Every structure is written in structure tokens, then in C-alpha cells.
Amino acid sequence: MATVPPSTTREILLADTPGGLPGPEHFTIARRPVPVPGPGQVVVRNRYFLVFPGLRTLIGGEADGMPLPRIHAGDVLFGPAVGEVVTAGPGAPLGPGDAVTHLLGWREHALVAASDCTPLGDVLPDPVAHLSSGSAAYGALTRLAEVRPGDTVFVTGAAGAVGTLAGPVARLLGAKRVIGSTRSPDKAERLRAELGYDAVVVPGPGPIDEQLAAAAPDGIDVLLDTVGGDQLNAAVRAARQGARFALVGALSGQLSPRRDGGSAPAEIDTFRLIGQGISLHGYSGQDHPDVRAEWTKHFGDWLRSGEITFPHVRIPGMDRAPRALQELFEGRHFGTVVVELPPR
Structure with a gap:
């Protein structure tokens, strides 16, 4: 019937x-x-x-x-x-x-x-x-940060929709060391055990500078930032000469109960930006219309080969x-x- x-x-x-x-x-x-x-x-x-x-x-x-x-x-x-x-x-x-x-x-x-x-x-x-939100991660890492073999990459909000793909993608693009951040110790363990993050910092009430310095003693070459705020500031302080920063989200402001979801102010050390020659760009998929099809093809190949999970x-x-x-x-x-x- x-x-x-x-x-x-x-x-x-x-x-x-x-x-x-x-x-x-x-x-x-x-x-x-x-x-x-x-x-x-x-x-x-x-x-x-x-x-x-x-x-x-x-x-x-x-x-x-x-x-x-x-x-x-x-x-x-x-x-x-x-x-x-x-x-x-x-x-x-x-x-x-x-x-x-x-x-x-x-x-x-x-x-x-x-x-x-x-x-x-x-x-x-x-x-x-x-x-998946992988096209944003892939686009930011290939079009803005341009990950190179041997890079140390720091991904903020690594347990989220973007971050859980950004770390593995950065590794596939040639990164030597991949560091993440999450506020949950349990998620930090999953990032290491399941997704291959080399180290994970867990922000607390104070600055994360010491944790980040221990995770990346030589500094970071690339930042993929989904959080903003204090974590973005810490990344500026940890940046190596010529570091490339790609901003994909600003959850520190977006998910604040004290804001309306459309602003995320952050005080950044601009002297450090200048002195270290740091480039800082915001990623928008609308500016890179070719990324989605390219990402989808790679994503399918990587899923089938087992090089990545979703x-x-x-x-x-x-x-x-x-x-x-x-x-x-x-x-x-x-x-x-x-x-x-x-x-x-």
C-alpha cells in the first residue's frame, strides 16, 4: 500500500x-x-x-x-x-x-x-x-594562513564544529605540530586521542600564556581562531616572526550572555603585530566561492581513505x-x- x-x-x-x-x-x-x-x-x-x-x-x-x-x-x-x-x-x-x-x-x-x-x-x-563546517577551516588554512610544511598551528575552540576539522586538515596540509584549545579537560583528551592534536591548552580564570608556551616553546606560525578575546591576545604574544592569523569566528563575544551576539571586542598588542610582522585576516566564504567545491572533493577523498573523520x-x-x-x-x-x- x-x-x-x-x-x-x-x-x-x-x-x-x-x-x-x-x-x-x-x-x-x-x-x-x-x-x-x-x-x-x-x-x-x-x-x-x-x-x-x-x-x-x-x-x-x-x-x-x-x-x-x-x-x-x-x-x-x-x-x-x-x-x-x-x-x-x-x-x-x-x-x-x-x-x-x-x-x-x-x-x-x-x-x-x-x-x-x-x-x-x-x-x-x-x-x-x-x-560540516570544514570548508571554513580549509579555506582559512589554504587561502589566508597558507599552512606550510613544518608549521606550528594553534586552533582555538578546537572541540567545535570548525576546530575538530581544522586540526586534522592542518596536519594534512603539512603542519608539523598542531595545538588546540578547549575549556573541557575531557574534550582536550579527545582532541589528543581521536584527532591527533599534539597538545591542548585549557583556558581557566587566568591567562593561558604559560600553557601555550609549554605547548609551543618556539612559538606559533599559524592561528586559526574561532574564539577571539583573551585567546587571540595570547596567540599574538606567542607568534613567531611572520605568523599568519586567520579569524573564522568570535565565540567569546557571540556566546556572551552580556552581549547581543554581533560583537566581540578584543584589546590586541599592535606593537607585537608590527614587530613580528603578523598578518591578521578575517575569513568569509563569500570572498572565496571556489573553496566549497574544492573542500568537498578533498573531504570525500579523506573520509574514504580514513585520513580524516567527521x-x-x-x-x-x-x-x-x-x-x-x-x-x-x-x-x-x-x-x-x-x-x-x-x-x-
Whole structure:
């Protein structure tokens, strides 16, 4: 007997704008009719969607200049998702059964312009790997920091979605020594044991300079920074002549309950920047449109050869998504966090 398609679907809305970090109480799950695609549109049944810290900025009041629109109270959340086309409108180049990625996660069914969908293909062995943040790590390490054989690389926030891939990628690019940072001793051990980090510093109430000096007695050549703040300052002090810094995130400000998610002030020793000839650049994928395809090919090859893994956690069910976002802010998970929805 053929399966009868559902007539309604669920989506997660921002119910109330928080005064600090959002929690589950700021979201609600609403039920809507399954959308009907118009010309050039498709309806995608989502299987996975990404839980990512950028939602903090989009929900907060400092989203100006972001490439994505701000989320107001009453709006449906969104973000990278993987799913399967279930219906297609007239003229759509996709059809039922096609697996795609798009940016309308946080709902069971998404009405998307077919032009805004990317077919998955078979480059990656697991569809959920399309939700990795590895392209940012790879792009920053190849386009800005330009990792060279023999480099010592320092990755801040190494247990996060970017950092768990940045360290292994830096090694594959020729780094001799890879150092990470995380606030969890348990995660520090996993970074060493599972991902091949040579050393991990664990920031505490005081400066991490002594830990970083012990981990990199000759200094660092490359910084891939996802945190900012005190850790960025410590990296400046540890930098060797001609060090290259690539800034990918600023979690110290983004996840601060005292800020609105769109600023992360840091006081940096500019004399040290000048004297050591340190280059410092922020990475944006929009500035490097060729990176994603290049990364995806390498990622697929490295996954199949076993040279790299994709650390991630799958949170089952739409109902658990708001709690998963809070857990991400609290640093409870290792690697990328995705919500997994049932196939039907």
C-alpha cells in the first residue's frame, strides 16, 4: 500500500526575543499545512539540519552586516539542511527523490526555490557530512594562513564544529605540530586521542600564556581562531616572526550572555603585530566561492581513505532541537551538532 503523504508539517519559531542567550523557552513548535510548490519551486522533506552558533547573532540585536537576515519574534528559524525532494512545481529541474542541501532547516518540510538547492551527488560518503563546517577551516588554512610544511598551528575552540576539522586538515596540509584549545579537560583528551592534536591548552580564570608556551616553546606560525578575546591576545604574544592569523569566528563575544551576539571586542598588542610582522585576516566564504567545491572533493577523498573523520553528534527529533541549541551554547557537545528527523 502506498504511503499517504502528510497534510501538515512542523516548524520551529522564535516565540520571544531573549535578553541574553536564548533557551528552549524562547522557541515554539508550530504546525502548518504542507506547502504546495509553485513554478520553479520544490518541497523538501528535511532529514538533517545544522545547529550552529550563528543563530545567536541572527536572534540578537547586532546582525547588521550579516549575509543572512535577522530572525524576529514570530519568524521560523533557518539554517543549512539536508533533505529529499518530495514534490516539484512546474519547470523545476529537480524531482521527487532528489537529495539536496539548502538553507531552510528547522522545519520538517521546506518550500524552496529549486535554484537555491544543491544536489548532493556522491562526493561525500554520508549525506550528513554536507553539514560540516570544514570548508571554513580549509579555506582559512589554504587561502589566508597558507599552512606550510613544518608549521606550528594553534586552533582555538578546537572541540567545535570548525576546530575538530581544522586540526586534522592542518596536519594534512603539512603542519608539523598542531595545538588546540578547549575549556573541557575531557574534550582536550579527545582532541589528543581521536584527532591527533599534539597538545591542548585549557583556558581557566587566568591567562593561558604559560600553557601555550609549554605547548609551543618556539612559538606559533599559524592561528586559526574561532574564539577571539583573551585567546587571540595570547596567540599574538606567542607568534613567531611572520605568523599568519586567520579569524573564522568570535565565540567569546557571540556566546556572551552580556552581549547581543554581533560583537566581540578584543584589546590586541599592535606593537607585537608590527614587530613580528603578523598578518591578521578575517575569513568569509563569500570572498572565496571556489573553496566549497574544492573542500568537498578533498573531504570525500579523506573520509574514504580514513585520513580524516567527521566528529558530530546527531540529536534525534524536532522536539529536541531547541534544547540542542542551548547545549551548543553551553559547550556540551564535541564537533558538529545536527538534528536528525525521521525519514517519514
